[in-house]
Amino acid sequence: MDEDISSSSPILLDSKIVHELEPHRSHDPAKNLKRSDPFKFGSRYLKENDDVYEFNAWDHVIPDDAYYAYAEAQYASQREHPVSDFDKGRFNAEPEKWWNKFYSNNTSNFFKNRKWLHQEFPILTQLTKKGAGPARILEVGAGAGNTCFPILAENENDELSICACDFSEKAVNLVRANEKYDGAKIKAEIWDLASEDLPHGISEESVDVVLLIFVFSALNPVQWEAAVGNVWKVLKPGGQICFRDYGRGDLTQVRFKKGRLLDESFYIRGDGTRVYFFDEDELRGIWAPGDMEQSNPSSEASASCDWSENCSNPSTGGSKTRDKPTFEIVKLGADRRMLVNRQKQLKMYRCWLQGQFKKPAQTIHPG
Numbered sequence: 186m187d188e189d190i191s192s193s194s195p196i197l198l199d200s201k202i203v204h205e206l207e208p209h210r211s212h213d214p215a216k217n218l219k220r221s222d223p224f225k226f227g228s229r230y231l232k233e234n235d236d237v238y239e240f241n242a243w244d245h246v247i248p249d250d251a252y253y254a255y256a257e258a259q260y261a262s263q264r265e266h267p268v269s270d271f272d273k274g275r276f277n278a279e280p281e282k283w284w285n286k287f288y289s290n291n292t293s294n295f296f297k298n299r300k301w302l303h304q305e306f307p308i309l310t311q312l313t314k315k316g317a318g319p320a321r322i323l324e325v326g327a328g329a330g331n332t333c334f335p336i337l338a339e340n341e342n343d344e345l346s347i348c349a350c351d352f353s354e355k356a357v358n359l360v361r362a363n364e365k366y367d368g369a370k371i372k373a374e375i376w377d378l379a380s381e382d383l384p385h386g387i388s389e390e391s392v393d394v395v396l397l398i399f400v401f402s403a404l405n406p407v408q409w410e411a412a413v414g415n416v417w418k419v420l421k422p423g424g425q426i427c428f429r430d431y432g433r434g435d436l437t438q439v440r441f442k443k444g445r446l447l448d449e450s451f452y453i454r455g456d457g458t459r460v461y462f463f464d465e466d467e468l469r470g471i472w473a474p475g476d477m478e479q480s481n482p483s484s485e486a487s488a489s490c491d492w493s494e495n496c497s498n499p500s501t502g503g504s505k506t507r508d509k510p511t512f513e514i515v516k517l518g519a520d521r522r523m524l525v526n527r528q529k530q531l532k533m534y535r536c537w538l539q540g541q542f543k544k545p546a547q548t549i550h551p552g
């Protein structure tokens with residue numbers, strides 16, 4: 186697992202060097218209509234005459250057609266050799282068991298500390314500054330604490346509390362055992378994001394910010410709706426989500442071999458943990474289904490339904506999108522990076538998606 190880790194790989198193809206001023210924007214103008222403000226991400230742009238091998242990494246480099254063709258060939262091979270039905274059942278039945286194993290083998294040093302959080306999500310700076318007043322952050326999929334402890338280290342707000350949840354008991358124990366664990370400011374709890382209950386000590390509409398850093402990808406797509414519903418429930422009106430996860434076409438997706446595909450874009454790693462790779466518009470559909478419907482007025486649902494009707498939308502599996510929680514997309518973008526192994530003269534492409542979503546201040550309760 187290598188969220189922010191560079192690694193060497195045999196996947197090596199020439200890249201077309203693209204200097205993008207707005208790296209998260211699609212080349213298809215129609216797709217750009219609803220794009221919002223960009224995140225900062227990195228700023229080492231590769232220009233026409235630069236030496237690619239001068240640095241280890243370049244920001245915002247879009248892979249060329251050859252890489253995409255290679256990726257498609259890999260996906261086709263993955264689809265031809267999916268995980269067996271027996272193993273699918275095994276891996277989907279008790280996902281926390283595999284994460285417990287993971288944390289038995291890897292301690293808190295495995296993930297890098299997420300030091301970029303305040304830069305990318307200024308709302309965290311607002312909540313943690315001196316005198317900001319009562320504020321609550323819920324981190325879901327907190328793992329060993331690589332996100333919550335850096336936030337705590339920067340915090341100057343006496344009235345900030347953090348609830349760090351994970352469905353892996355081993356992970357929660359690692360957070361509780363950390364020398365920086367201060368029970369007055371942080372509580373670690375076992376909680377499954379897709380469960381029917383809310384985390385211990387968290388009531389409805391009591392949270393200012395929910396952090397989802399590399400956790401949504403661990404869910405089975407059939408769990409997304411329950412997870413979004415839980416996040417909606419715990420957030421105060423006007424509360425926000427800080428989201429970062431894997432993007433479609435990331436090196437780690439492309440290099441999955443035979444016998445790893447659980448479902449489209451959804452894989453099982455060698456250690457038994459699951460990972461999904463998102464597309465930007467798919468994330469819009471997950472977090473703002475109502476907006477997607479508005480931007481597609483010809484859809485069957487919008488043509489024939491109103492709020493009270495019981496009608497179906499074929500694109501969303503039968504339920505009407507306007508009854509689903511619809512967050513405002515404050516920001517959403519792709520963070521692309523080309524990593525370079527200078528010694529071996531290799532190039533590798535990473536892609537993460539990052540978003541900031543807001544529960545509207547005036548909410549209509551989805552029924």
Ligand SMILES: C[S@@+](CC[C@H](N)C(=O)[O-])C[C@H]1O[C@@H](n2cnc3c(N)ncnc32)[C@H](O)[C@@H]1O
Binds near residue numbers: 350377378
């Ligand atoms: C890739 S790790 C990321 C850890 C941490 N957010 C970070 O960035 O360092 C994913 C974490 O999500 C947890 N997780 C996976 N599915 C979950 C679920 N349904 N509910 C709560 N936590 C979950 C795993 O146990 C694991 O600790």
